[in-house]
Amino acid sequence: MPTPRTGRDRTARDNSLVTQLRQSKRAGRIAEAASVGIKILLVKILLLGIVDAISVYALFVLFLKQDWVVFGLVLAVTLIVNWIYFSKNALPAKYLTPGLIFLVIFQIFVVGYSGYIAFTNYGTGHNSTREDAVASLIASAQQRVPDSVAYDITVIEQLGAYSLLVTDPDGRISVGSADAPLREVTDAETDADGVATALPGYTSLKFSDIAANQEVIAALSVPLTDDPNEGVLRTPDGSKAYLYLSDLVYDEAARTMTNTTTNVVYAEDRTVGAFAAEDGTELRPGWKVEVGFDNFARAFGTDSIRGPLINVTLWTFAFAFLSVATTFALGLFLALVFNDLRMRGRNVYRVILILPYAFPAFLSALVWAGLLNPQFGFVNQVLFGGAEIPWLTNEWLAKFSIIFVNLWLGFPYMFLVCTGALQSIPGELQEAATVDGARPWQVFRLIKLPLLLVSVAPLLISSFAFNFNNFNLIYMLTNGGPRDVTAGVNVGATDILISMVYKVAFVGANRDYGLASAFSIIIFLLVAVVSIISFRQTKALEELN
Amino acid sequence: MQVNNRETSDRIVARKSSFQFKRWFKATGWRHLIGVVMAVFSAFPLVYVLSAALQPGGTLITANGLFSKVSLGSFVTLFNLPQQPYAAWYGNTLIIGVITSIGTVFLGALAAYSFSRMRFFGRRGGLLTLVLLQMFPQLLAVVAIFLLLNGISDIFPAIGLDSQVGLIMVYLGGALGVNTYLMYGFFNTIPASIDEAAKLDGAGHARIFFTIILRLVAPILAVVGLLSFIGTTNEFVIASIVLISPENQTLAVGLYQFVSQKFSTNYSVFAAGAVLAALPVMALFLWLQKYIVGGLTAGSVK
Numbered sequence: 001m002p003t004p005r006t007g008r009d010r011t012a013r014d015n016s017l018v019t020q021l022r023q024s025k026r027a028g029r030i031a032e033a034a035s036v037g038i039k040i041l042l043v044k045i046l047l048l049g050i051v052d053a054i055s056v057y058a059l060f061v062l063f064l065k066q067d068w069v070v071f072g073l074v075l076a077v078t079l080i081v082n083w084i085y086f087s088k089n090a091l092p093a094k095y096l097t098p099g100l101i102f103l104v105i106f107q108i109f110v111v112g113y114s115g116y117i118a119f120t121n122y123g124t125g126h127n128s129t130r131e132d133a134v135a136s137l138i139a140s141a142q143q144r145v146p147d148s149v150a151y152d153i154t155v156i157e158q159l160g161a162y163s164l165l166v167t168d169p170d171g172r173i174s175v176g177s178a179d180a181p182l183r184e185v186t187d188a189e190t191d192a193d194g195v196a197t198a199l200p201g202y203t204s205l206k207f208s209d210i211a212a213n214q215e216v217i218a219a220l221s222v223p224l225t226d227d228p229n230e231g232v233l234r235t236p237d238g239s240k241a242y243l244y245l246s247d248l249v250y251d252e253a254a255r256t257m258t259n260t261t262t263n264v265v266y267a268e269d270r271t272v273g274a275f276a277a278e279d280g281t282e283l284r285p286g287w288k289v290e291v292g293f294d295n296f297a298r299a300f301g302t303d304s305i306r307g308p309l310i311n312v313t314l315w316t317f318a319f320a321f322l323s324v325a326t327t328f329a330l331g332l333f334l335a336l337v338f339n340d341l342r343m344r345g346r347n348v349y350r351v352i353l354i355l356p357y358a359f360p361a362f363l364s365a366l367v368w369a370g371l372l373n374p375q376f377g378f379v380n381q382v383l384f385g386g387a388e389i390p391w392l393t394n395e396w397l398a399k400f401s402i403i404f405v406n407l408w409l410g411f412p413y414m415f416l417v418c419t420g421a422l423q424s425i426p427g428e429l430q431e432a433a434t435v436d437g438a439r440p441w442q443v444f445r446l447i448k449l450p451l452l453l454v455s456v457a458p459l460l461i462s463s464f465a466f467n468f469n470n471f472n473l474i475y476m477l478t479n480g481g482p483r484d485v486t487a488g489v490n491v492g493a494t495d496i497l498i499s500m501v502y503k504v505a506f507v508g509a510n511r512d513y514g515l516a517s518a519f520s521i522i523i524f525l526l527v528a529v530v531s532i533i534s535f536r537q538t539k540a541l542e543e544l545n
Numbered sequence: 546m547q548v549n550n551r552e553t554s555d556r557i558v559a560r561k562s563s564f565q566f567k568r569w570f571k572a573t574g575w576r577h578l579i580g581v582v583m584a585v586f587s588a589f590p591l592v593y594v595l596s597a598a599l600q601p602g603g604t605l606i607t608a609n610g611l612f613s614k615v616s617l618g619s620f621v622t623l624f625n626l627p628q629q630p631y632a633a634w635y636g637n638t639l640i641i642g643v644i645t646s647i648g649t650v651f652l653g654a655l656a657a658y659s660f661s662r663m664r665f666f667g668r669r670g671g672l673l674t675l676v677l678l679q680m681f682p683q684l685l686a687v688v689a690i691f692l693l694l695n696g697i698s699d700i701f702p703a704i705g706l707d708s709q710v711g712l713i714m715v716y717l718g719g720a721l722g723v724n725t726y727l728m729y730g731f732f733n734t735i736p737a738s739i740d741e742a743a744k745l746d747g748a749g750h751a752r753i754f755f756t757i758i759l760r761l762v763a764p765i766l767a768v769v770g771l772l773s774f775i776g777t778t779n780e781f782v783i784a785s786i787v788l789i790s791p792e793n794q795t796l797a798v799g800l801y802q803f804v805s806q807k808f809s810t811n812y813s814v815f816a817a818g819a820v821l822a823a824l825p826v827m828a829l830f831l832w833l834q835k836y837i838v839g840g841l842t843a844g845s846v847k
Binding site for chain 1: 576579591593594597604605655677680684685689690701715717719722751778797800801812816826
């Protein structure tokens, strides 16, 4: 029977433990310090030097652009990174930081940013800030002043950017470019008539250069002053410039745009981010504003969007489920068929059967799009003797084709996985069951299948998650079509959620980043719900230690 | 009883003598039948692409006459398209794929090492987060990625839109989420006593990692590298919005745009491009299939 230890004993022992621990820690540190080779140290300093050089450059550029938020972030990250790699502790951080930086910016931040965009009207016509919109509106309404004096000009170039060297009728010489209004210069070279022809630091363009770049030069508009209402100089021919004034005049104090020919006043409308007249006509482009839940209200409130959205969501689930079910069924069946040691040439079959999996997926979809082409494709022309079966253009046939092609793409994976899982089931189980009088079907259903499902269930879930966002197959095979003409957005019968996001945001003339991001957020929520349910079911996370 | 027995033996004798085939069929023959049918189903589209590629100046309709004519004309055309720089696409795909996979392996291995060998605050939470992040692929945030790169291009055009460096950075953002857990499992199978022995001999953490652990986990590094390479080669969504000018694009983006413009008339040139694009990926895959399949299942099956 162990004697109970006295309190003094325990303290003495704890003390000695603590000293030991401290000593071993110190020994560890000394060993660590001694073991750092000079080479490793040099590499470390070199890499940190490169990182710091890049950040200093970035900070410099950001300082010039006066982008203080990003400036602060870059500075903070740089300081943290330097601290981590020079500090003696923070060992895990040394290994995690490089990956974490990319992860935080390009996977976590972008999710939050999607959330922000979903609450804006970002998209075609609302791309930028109000200042940019004003400048671009004024520029687009420029017209040559009928009685404008002709300015003698020389087109000059510096680092690939064009400027105008202007001699006005009074003989004053100034230089300006699209970004910089005219400023007077004194060191220009002039010809006999007093017209400036060259400026130190710039190259004067010859006639042939002007002819070669005529479009760019004709589009060049140099503001007279900082005030956009003063007008700009433009040169149709590269030798004379004329004053161009905009029909639109911007009033900074009242925040209105006035059309000087029609005298219509467009007032700023902060809720839509555009200048609008009293009768409701808007000037485009507008600018980006936060619109609250407008995008979600449009997605769920407008019939022409809600209907397609619901259909697309249902089809996404149906597609993902059917994909997993069909590929798993075929893969399992084939695994059972080939899981017989008496059969010869199993390896040959195996190699041929995984060919579809080895072939790049985006190419497979395009190849099948050719095979299934209604007019010219092999399936219709050869297999069905010239019938024009609309495999990809009929709503239901297109859905069938997608499941079918996905079966071709996906069964090899399930075949491989199931073969592996079947082979890991001990043979004695089958023997014991057979001895007990079980029929082959019973052996399969009651013994093999449950054991198999235990090991492949997590893979089925990840397969479901993959197919839920299987953009390539849908977009390359049917392009989401046939298009739903009644829908208020560009969406078709076989579109899944992610391809709808892509089409709303990037396809066609009217890009709507706000609405697309709202759809993205909906996908995030759906995926989150599915993950929570599936992880609960499989308890995969409990294995973590 | 006797009658019964005789009947059975009679049947066996009869089958043996006249129906050898039937018996063979019942044992393994039907398996071969299914095997042949499935082999045709699996391989036919690939044979079709190959024949279309060898069809000189072929369209979708002439591609139906399998191997009726054979020439390398389409391959020559492929490399001389004025608007579609196929050779550049090929090079870009290889460069982006190789750099991304090396970066992914390196970042993932660093993280997996710290999760496997060190004990620190937030370790379990970090692992859980990474497992959950697998469910949310980057392409869900494709709009935000586009606008983020658009913003970056205003400040640093070299890493913004239409830059391959920018695209690689985006891909590296997905490096930890997908692979760390896979690698973590493999790192755990390397006994910690090896680290301790090295530590006693005076090796520091960096030396243990670079000279000992990385060599022992080489198989999983190869698997992750390959999967990442194949994944990058197949990636379309993000590449298509980031890479704008044709000479910067990858095969997935370029070939899709090429074939979608004039689907049926360009088919044999597209097929030639597809054959060339698929060859390295398929060769790698078939050569290393044992490891890839092992890696695919290792992550979740234990």
